Amino acid sequence: xxxxxxxxxxxxxxxxxxxxxxxxxxxxxxxxxxxxxxxxxxxxxxxxxxxxxxxxxxxxxxxxxxxxxxxxxxxxxxxxxxxxxxxxxxxxxxxxxxxxxxxxxxxxxxxxxxxxxxxxxxxxxxxxxxxxxxxxxxxxxxxxxxxxxxxxxxxxxxxxxxxxxxxxxxxxxxxxxxxxxxxxxxxxxxxxxxxxxxxxxxxxxxxxxxxxxxxxxxxxxxxxxxxx
Amino acid sequence: xxxxxxxxxxxxxxxxxxxxxxxxxxxxxxxxxxxxxxxxxxxxxxxxxxxxxxxxxxxxxxxxxxxxxxxxxxxxxxxxxxxxxxxxxxxxxxxxxxxxxxxxxxxxxxxxxxxxxxxxxxxxxxxxxxxxxxxxxxxxxxxxxxxxxxxxxxxxxxxxxxxxxxxxxxxxxxxxxxxxxxxxxxxxxxxxxxxxxxxxxxxxxxxxxxxxxxx
Numbered sequence: 318x319x320x321x322x323x324x325x326x327x328x329x330x331x332x333x334x335x336x337x338x339x340x341x342x343x344x345x346x347x348x349x350x351x352x353x354x355x356x357x358x359x360x361x362x363x364x365x366x367x368x369x370x371x372x373x374x375x376x377x378x379x380x381x382x383x384x385x386x387x388x389x390x391x392x393x394x395x396x397x398x399x400x401x402x403x404x405x406x407x408x409x410x411x412x413x414x415x416x417x418x419x420x421x422x423x424x425x426x427x428x429x430x431x432x433x434x435x436x437x438x439x440x441x442x443x444x445x446x447x448x449x450x451x452x453x454x455x456x457x458x459x460x461x462x463x464x465x466x467x468x469x470x471x472x473x474x475x476x477x478x479x480x481x482x483x484x485x486x487x488x489x490x491x492x493x494x495x496x497x498x499x500x501x502x503x504x505x506x507x508x509x510x511x512x513x514x515x516x517x518x519x520x521x522x523x524x525x526x527x528x529x530x531x532x533x534x535x536x537x538x539x540x541x542x543x544x545x
Numbered sequence: 546x547x548x549x550x551x552x553x554x555x556x557x558x559x560x561x562x563x564x565x566x567x568x569x570x571x572x573x574x575x576x577x578x579x580x581x582x583x584x585x586x587x588x589x590x591x592x593x594x595x596x597x598x599x600x601x602x603x604x605x606x607x608x609x610x611x612x613x614x615x616x617x618x619x620x621x622x623x624x625x626x627x628x629x630x631x632x633x634x635x636x637x638x639x640x641x642x643x644x645x646x647x648x649x650x651x652x653x654x655x656x657x658x659x660x661x662x663x664x665x666x667x668x669x670x671x672x673x674x675x676x677x678x679x680x681x682x683x684x685x686x687x688x689x690x691x692x693x694x695x696x697x698x699x700x701x702x703x704x705x706x707x708x709x710x711x712x713x714x715x716x717x718x719x720x721x722x723x724x725x726x727x728x729x730x731x732x733x734x735x736x737x738x739x740x741x742x743x744x745x746x747x748x749x750x751x752x753x754x755x756x757x758x759x760x
Contacts, residue, residue: 343604361606361634372664414561416586422664423634451561454605454686456575456586459562497562497584537588538558541603541740 319472320480326521328464328476328528333445333536335452343453345536347445350478351435356445358453361423370424374417379408380428381442387434403439410443410463410493410502416456425455436479437465440491443503448533452540460533461502463493464525466518468510473517475525488514492522496530499523555742556590556601565591565598573599590740603740607633607685607715609667613658616713617669618680619648629654629669632682632715637667644672653680653719655711675711678721681729683736685716690739691732698745702731705752727755 319325329350338344341357364370381403385392411427427449429442440463447461467474468488469481482489488508494501501519510518559565565576565583572578575587576599585591589600609615609631617629617637626640627648639648639656648654652674659670683691692699692712703710708723720728731748738744 342606363634420634420665451588452604454587454602457561458577458579458584458586460560495562497564498579534560534563537560541554541558 319469319474320478323476325472325474326524328525329478331441331529331532333448333532335448335536335540341449341453343449343451343455345445345448345452347441347448349437349441349444350476351433352431352438352441353433354429354431354438354442354445356427356429356442356449358446358449358455359426359428360453361420361425361455364422364424370422372422375415375420375423375425377408377412377415377417378424378426379404379411379446380426381407381431381439382429383431383434383438387431403442406503406505407439407443407446410461411446411450413500413502414447414457414459414461414495415450416458419456425450436477436482436489437491439463439505440465440493440503443493444529444533448537451537459495459497460530461493462496462526462530462533463491463503464522464529465489465491466522466525468508468514468518473514473521475521488518490515490518490522492519492526494523494526496527553742554590554740556592556740558589558603558740559585559591559600560588561586565600566593571597573597575600575602601689602686604684605686607631608665609633609637609658609661609715611658611661613714615656615658615669615715616675616680616711616717616719617654617656617715618717619650619652619654621650622648629656631667631669632685632713632717633665633667635664635666637669639669639672643670648674653678655713655719675719675721678709678719679725681718681720681732683716683718683732685714687736687739688712688714688716690744691718691735693745698735698748701745701748701752702728705756706731724756727752730755 332348334346337346343358345356443463469484490506493503585600587602589602617631628636631637656669657671658667660668706724706728709721711719
């Protein structure tokens with residue numbers, strides 16, 4: 318049994334809501350356990366400064382930021398090493414899903430803000446960003462569904478909480494896939510595991526991503542049911 | 546109950562990456578092929594015919610197409626012409642050699658897209674100045690619904706509000722005279738309920754009710 322009474326292959330309570338910001342072209346709010354995240358998409362729009370524009374494809378600019386009040390101690394508002402890294406890998410994950418060549422010379426700006434956090438914010442943010450991209454009407458191969466898996470106290474668990482991330486033998490593995498092709502677009506790990514354990518976690522992660530995908534799908538379709 | 550039934554979603558809503566069919570069909574707009582299956586590339590409504598499948602987008606920016614009729618706003622003057630805001634990714638250009646009279650910044654124009662390059666930049670021709678009036682911005686993907694089959698929806702709004710309305714394919718709508726406030730309200734309803742059925746009936750009822758109250 319885990320800290321919050323979940324089964325090993327159970328996600329926390331997740332709620333996606335699409336189209337929450339009227340100023341953005343696309344947006345998504347997600348409550349993933351204690352995590353509260355808003356993702357907003359702007360574009361495709363003109364990329365400035367112009368020398369950065371790629372005349373063959375769009376450029377994805379992903380901004381992951383944590384609010385100062387999102388962690389127990391005040392987080393410095395200055396973007397740190399961690400945030401810049403997450404922004405980079407998440408942008409690369411989304412690039413795999415978007416038909417970039419349809420929007421030459423443009424920028425697709427994705428910005429996600431973490432308001433409250435309790436582990437696995439990068440995967441929650443990435444899943445929300447994929448919904449926001451679809452909501453912005455951008456042509457995509459697939460959504461991106463992400464989930465974290467890992468080892469805590471000798472158990473292989475899906476969707477880790479902070480307490481589990483801090484276990485003495487903890488391994489934390491963030492992964493994202495394109496759910497229809499099962500192509501892995503993000504795979505990051507903390508800790509040391511064997512090959513067998515890794516493939517076991519991968520299998521568990523794929524299952525988790527599919528569960529997240531169902532929720533994303535439901536949220537996107539619900540937007541148009543809700544407006545009635 | 547009957548009210549609820551009236552407002553059904555007209556077609557199936559599909560999301561990017563969703564498998565539409567495994568049959569062989571002609572590929573329409575916003576779909577692509579993967580491993581022999583036809584897949585949606587955008588969030589939209591499924592449009593399926595016997596031999597063709599496509600997705601009508603529900604969101605998205607305007608990308609100019611040749612021969613589109615658009616409405617624009619002059620934003621600046623260059624020595625060779627004018628730049629026009631056409632509600633797309635880039636501003637567009639009108640060349641002075643194609644014009645009889647100079648234009649002012651802030652003027653509303655209607656035009657035809659004469660050429661589009663591979664970067665979605667448009668050149669305009671058949672430029673006509675729209676004097677006075679005001680411009681309403683709507684989502685470009687909802688324009689077909691605002692115009693309606695054989696202009697039915699827009700003619701309906703014109704009839705009840707007695708406004709001059711020019712609808713650009715790019716999501717800009719120019720309006721002048723008549724009951725503009727009512728026209729805007731009606732267009733907003735069409736925009737927000739574009740994916741639902743029986744829209745024309747509901748708009749007719751709405752306009753009838755509103756115009757009666759005014760009298």
